[in-house]
Amino acid sequence: MGMTNDTFGLSRVIEPKAAVPVTAWKVDNHREISPFECRISLELIHLERDCFQQFCSECGFDEAKIIAKILDLINRRGKLHNPFTNTAGQFYGTIEEMGSEFEKSSRYHTGDRIFCLTTMTAHPIFIDKIHKIDYNYGELAVSGYGIVFIGSPLTTIPPDLQLNYTMATFDEAASLYSIHRVSDEGMRYLVIGKDLVSSITYVCSIKKSVGDNCYITVILDEDGIGTLTPKQVKHELAQWVNSSYILNVAQPISSSEAVLKEEKEHYDMTINCEDLLGSEVLSVILTRNKGKLYFTSLKNSYTQSILIAESMSKELETNVLGQYIIGYEEFTFDLLISIAKELDRINKLYESQSIAFRQATKKAIAASIEKTGKTDDFIFSSAATKALVDEVLNIAQYDCNIILQGETGVGKEKILDLIHKNSIRKNKPCIKINCATIQETLAESEFFGYEAGSFTGAQTTGKKGYFELANGGILFLDEVGTLSLNLQSKLLRVLQESQFYKVGGTTPIHINVRVICANNISLRQLVEQGRFREDLYYRLNICTITVPPLRDRRDDIMTLATSFLSNYCKHYGIDKELDPTALTKLANYDWPGNVRELENLIHRALISVKGYIITGDDIQEVLNENIYEDLVLDLKRSMRSSSSLDFEKIIEQQEKQLIEYALKKFGTTRKAAEFLHMSQPKLMRKKQKYMKLEENTDGELL
Secondary structure, eight states, X not given: OOOTTOSSOGGGEEESTTSOTTTOSEEOOOSOOOTTEEEEEEEEEXXXXXXXXXXXXXXXXXXXXXXXHHHHHHHHHSSOOBTTTTBOEEEEEEEEEEOHHHHHHOSOOTTOEEEEOSOGGGSOEEEEEEEXXXXXXXXXXXXXXXXXXXXXOEEOOOTTSOHHHHHHHHTSHHHHHHHHHHOOTTOEEEEEESSHHHHHHHHHHHHHHHTTSSEEEEEEEGGGSTTSOHHHHHHHHHTTOSEEEEEOTTSHHHHHHHHHHHHOSOEEEEEEOOXXXXXXXXXXXXXXXXXXXXXSSGGGTHHHXXXXXXXXXXXXXXXXXXXXXXXXXXXXXXXXXXXXXXHHHHHHHHHTOOOOHHHHHHHHHHHHHHSOEEETTEEEOSHHHHHHHHHHXXXXXXXXXXXEEOOTTSOHHHHHHHHHHTSTTTTSOEEEEEGGGSOTTTHHHHHHOBOTTSSXXXXXXXXXXXXXXXXXXXXXXXXXXXXXXXXXXXXXXXXHHSEEOOBTOOSOEEOOOEEEEEESSOHHHHHHTTSSOHHHHHHHTTEEEEOOOGGGOTHHHHHHHXXXXXXXXHHHTOOOEEOHHHHHHHHHSOOTTHHHHHHHHHHHHHHHOOSSEEOHHHHHHHHHHHHHHHHHHHHHHHHTOSSOOOHHHHHHHHHHHHHHHHHHHHSSHHHHHHHTTSOHHHHHHHHHHHHHHHHHTTXXXX
16 A cells, blocks of 8 residues: 555555545555555445435436446446536545554444545445435435545434435535534524435524524425425424425526515525526625624625625624534534434335425426526536636626637637626627638738728729728637738737728728637647747737537536526427436436537427427437438548448448557557457558558548
């Protein structure tokens, strides 16, 4: 294992080497343990709600896909660590083996059943099989093992408590203890919960401090009630709270109006446990001026709430609750034991539900889609896009030049619209130019305009160029990297001097333009290749915004697909739906054409599918059409033919690409031949053949 006194798993980190296990991308999850480690035979895993919901959404709530996704993630990372939410959960199991140093410092023994209180992002695990998913608690019954370290906090669960609600409660344990300590008698409390059981535990932590001398309201989102009905949830809450509401938290204005219509008064203390966008607005609105607002984690838009409160001229005591407090473990067990009978009854209620999973799935999908972020007409669900939008809105207010980078079809023009609408130039023109379509001979007159009669064929009245048309506003230069070096030089001069001359003109035209450029290839890379002026690059590159490809923000796929489908349904006056298998198929595809490809596919699927429901098979059929159409276009381009294809050359090209891939991946001809299931001599012959063919075609690829 290599590292002396490794009390929290540094020697398990594979990449990046400078990281600790909780932040590492990949860790070593082999079974063998060092003297400082302990191996746990796993029984149950509890996932944090945002992590579990993200898995469900990405997989279209298809259980087989959810299981496959989790197993694949663990296989790639050596731990369960959702890269989209940056969260995981906790695990429970039996001690299989203890290292010598671990055993000396531990109060536990081999065979003890223990609960690891630390996040799984800090622990190597291996899962052999996921037997069952509990959708009410976000928990997985599993077979496998986890590795804990001397520094890992562990505990045992009293036999009178059931594992599911105990593990779910410990996800909130430190926050529960904090709320207990700050509660005072005679106050009005609001709990914005994320599920029924955790809401009850927060209410009980308040009452454990102040008794019944308080007024408590619980708000749950429509998506937070699991498989229960709103009536069942309100019935369960009635014995604990003075009032309760099942609302759409993503619509905070209408939700707050509904609450205040009944309650009449605001709340002295609000505890926000919900991760959904909109919960921070709801929290601020419903908390009285100079009241207290507590967030159970930073993920609940704590920073945003401060800005919202300021915009409403509200003075609030706003805090994020601590994640570790000495004494919280004993407090949490005492709390759970005091309400165990009630929680056992809720468990039986969950188990008795006869609601079909498919119905619950459809409801969850609808709720998930509705709770998307939306800024202007820019819709999103993923944390990656939320971070991007926050960055864009911040940069928009600074009147500087910007480079937008990202693959073709990622939505760079949408980002441009967002910048324009939120900038000081929002009431001025935004002129959009695709530089790749401008003929070199006409480029100068297109950009700078010309005077009347300046050349043969010129308009008698002259013409304004792009810069003059954009004066006072924004000039968007898409594919700016395609401009010639000569035109780049002239563009640089305009940016430096804020003036130019029309073609045939003698009077300078003064302009005030914000220039935003986009390119699907890094301009820095073009500079290094000598294809883009370095001085122009630095003039443009005050800020760079990189738009991630769709495959890196998969949470957006379902939201975008549903939005595109809705728009096209309205356009054609019809009504169609994507079923869960279709959403799963969409989520699992890599989208080389990004958002533009997704929209095109949804459009084609809507037209080609005759029925009301678009299935996964329908999506696959349209995807196959796209793939082969693109393949044929690429082949025609590479063979410089517009009418027909050469079958033998196509097969040769595919063989060549496969051999190149195998050699690059495995490094040796022996390993590459094994991968391709062919003999090493045969691979050598083909390799030599394609090298000769390349030489004979003057460098042109087959």
